[in-house]
Amino acid sequence: MALAAAAAGAVVAVTLTAGTADAGTGTGYLHTSGNKIVDSTGATVRLTGINWFGMETDNHTFHGLWAGRPATWTQQIDHMAQLGFNTIRVPYTGDSLRAGATATSVNTDTNPELVGLSPLQILDKVVNYAGSKGMRIILDRHRPTAAGQTPLWYTAAASEASEIADWQSLASRYANNPTVIGADLFNEPHADGTDPNGTGSCWGCGDTTKDWRLAAERIGNAVLQTNSNWLIFVEGVSCDGNGGSPNVYDNIPDDPMACDWWGGNLSKAGTYPVRLNVANRLVYSAHDYGISVYDRQPWFKDPNFPNNLPDVWDHFWGYLYKQNIAPVLVGEFGSTLQNPLDTQWLTKLMQYMGQGTNGISFTYWSWNPDSGDTGGIVSDDWNTVNQAKMNIIGPYLNPPVGGGGPTSQGPTSPSPSRSVSTSPSPSRSASSSPPPANGACSATYEVTSSWPGSPGGFQTTVTVKAGTSAISKWTIKWTFANGQTITQLWNGTLTTSGSAVTVTNTAYNGTIPANGSTSFGFTGTWTGTNAVPTLTCTA
Template sequence: MLAAAASVLTAAAAALVTLTASATPAAAAGTGTGYLHTSGNKIVDSTGATVRLTGLNWFGMETDNHTFHGLWAGRNATWRMQIDHMAQLGFNTIRVPFTGDSLRSGAQATSINTDSNPDLIGLSPLQILDKVVDYAGQKGMRIILDRHRPSAAGQTALWYTSSVSEASEISDWQMLARHYANNPTVIGADLFNEPHAEGTEPNGTGACWGCGDTARDWRLAAQRIGNAVLQANSNWLIFVEGVSCPSGGTPNQWDNVPDDPMECDWWGGNLAAAAQFPVQLSVANRLVYSAHDYGISVYDRQPWFKDANFPNNLPDVWDHFWGYLYKNNTAPILVGEFGSTLANPLDTQWLTKLMSHMGSGTNGMSFTYWSWNPDSGDTGGIVQDDWVTVNQNKMDIIGPSLIPPVGSTPTTTPPTSPGTSSPPAGVSCATTYTLTNTWQGGFQAALTVTNSGTSAWNNWTVTWTMPSGVTLGSGWNATVTANATTWTAKAPSQSPTLAPNASVTIGFTANGPSSPGATNIHCS
């Protein structure tokens, strides 16, 4: 995705208020234990429990800033606060785009507000990445590293240029693989971002799949680079994106879509030839295929957007290009980038259909949404331009699919009191209340609710008690209301169902004292 941008949040260090503890299967929430590997179309942890990565992209390290965008914000938006906010919303993985330029000796991170981030003063881009990795790990999150561009100059069709060789890319990857060899927070390498066709003629000069030309065949290059990475760190997952057109060329210059709409997909999105020409790695159970998909706000001329059966035609499109690998139990799929401003109402249908297609709970496909950053020009971000306010339209659609990280013991609601209803049969409600920020006269908090049962929870409702004198400011990810000390969050109409093992994080701001926080939490 061609974008650059920034993000910061207003959330102070999280203070968890633990309710009644309960045992939860290792991967019912969070990202599992130890290093990850694959089993058929699943990603599993060191115990064999299924893990679903439900994350986002936080970019900037691939640009001339050489570090995460948004570090220029003020004291209410430090780098730690951003990660706090991601975790509170339920994202369990961060995909980090970077370029080799940011790894060079003497590389300098720029556009950092050192008043709000004094602990980053004088650090190199890699040292800042180390701090992000360490803190994300403390939150129970995982990190995927993404070689986004050969250099900060911009995206290219091929994984190398005249000045940045494949050998240089391999050297960078092996350095990172060794650097994080004993840190399972970093789970793997997305080898190169969005290889694509180039030129205006069929069989052009861009990346192909299965064409056999070692200078252009991305599948062969992915094997070479991936195996080199595994030599340095055999525990890593290897994420391999598709191309745009298997031939590496197409009659249309911009989007690479020829007359046959099923020949070419988005940059990095076409894995249609992977069945015939699979990626073969030297270490078994390490391959994850990754596809990208975007909405109309990015490019409105994709032919499937104009199909008379839209959006019901989309699952067949996705299955043709990449979903079949998951359905056939060939390998896991990570939808590594997908996004939209949602300015066009059709994009709401596109995103809703895509989230449904990827599945629910731990059995769904993994994904990392583009992006956290609000300054991605054609998609916007999860947070808006103030780096704090959540884009609620997006979270209403994405939120029910999120499996939050587990940085502390999962909790459940206490037995219901007389006069309160219980969750329906098959639904087990687990909750965690987090104080995320405070200021004079007010605070921000989050209540994460998980359906840890075996049945879907339709039209879910959660009630709790807040201290006397506290008044509601605003709420998100649910319809939040307050009646004196009794507060209620109801499922939004756009997303009324919480699937088994799915979670939603209800955020709100309030006026008044923050202590003792939410008590008497009940689900119905």
């Protein structure tokens, strides 16, 4: 999370194969070519992901693991993938990597397989399950310690050497697992806005104690010594530190383009680039936020707002992409959207980053609803989707292609010492509508989880596939025969009449290319038997 610079069809169950998915997030390890991220075959990959935080806090693991159904840890990853997010950026602190670190606030009734596991062992599970969905993982050194964010990448309690050791440990741990694609070296280095002498991080100032560009080279090259396959993500600073003091709390007018969001200022990276010993591994990462986070950024007051924003982004980081210098990933951006101007900001930013394969990669902040300044994609139940946000973000997502777990499962987590009684894994039941013809569509209904009760509960994914011609809208219909009731549906518009169910596309997932697919999901209740209905699909 950032502070302002001045303020501080038919798709069946997934078949697992070696390597990550052959589309969506690409195949094998990733590297760079000009301003693009490419896979092992040279195909362009665009990361359109989400931040899931918590491992950087004193919980030492993902927030939301305290939630119940339908938001178990696997269901949350399923939900991210169903919405179209193909990457998870995972903030962490070195404290969570230490021997004896304990993960807290885990609902052991709904996540029994996590009982007794260390933070790293839980991370292993998330990595491997996300990989099975065709997703990628970016690890983010979010804080030196769980105590909080700092202007510099090191503190008296957490040295640069300790940061390098932590990164090398993680690089070694996931060296044979291409689901984990790289290291976001340090989150939001920034100037100390209370100090007119310009302490805190700078870019290109040459002082090894505060020049983040030089530190990124030292840390990044150390990581690549351990795992040369990783991408190295390097964030900007807030104020570059060259040619004067940073913006501070005083009565002297500041240059409106001297400082950006924490981590957002890469304006000097063209002149002072990060130099890595392994070619084609550098990705620059910027952060950007809306008015709900900090309303005094000068560009928000411009009478030409929001049409002035592309020039702002060009200045701070967009030029790196537009001039083919290096790829850019916007690692954090978000808003509550409570201010109508933020809707304009987010809409303009999504347009700027672009659609399809050729565009700037991003990871939205955040999945979590407990981000105080921005809220999340899901609400406090960790399941209900904020549709206003998804209506803007959804059209720009490149969904992961299911399947393709890692070539290695990574370190094997020992069984927890505490024994746990669990219910048998539910069998996955599915039915399909007829195969799609030219200009038509088909659909598959798959019960992905089910649990007993009075009534019982279940979660279902419905996948819609186009035939040999693209479609621009779709409608799925079925009739429940055993008293099932839908309680929550996402990625579709629901209409019911008794037991008859109709689901139509949303504004962002109606268009499906030839032989392509999309999906929606829902949770529901059942009594008696949870029979699988017969679906019809019209386009």
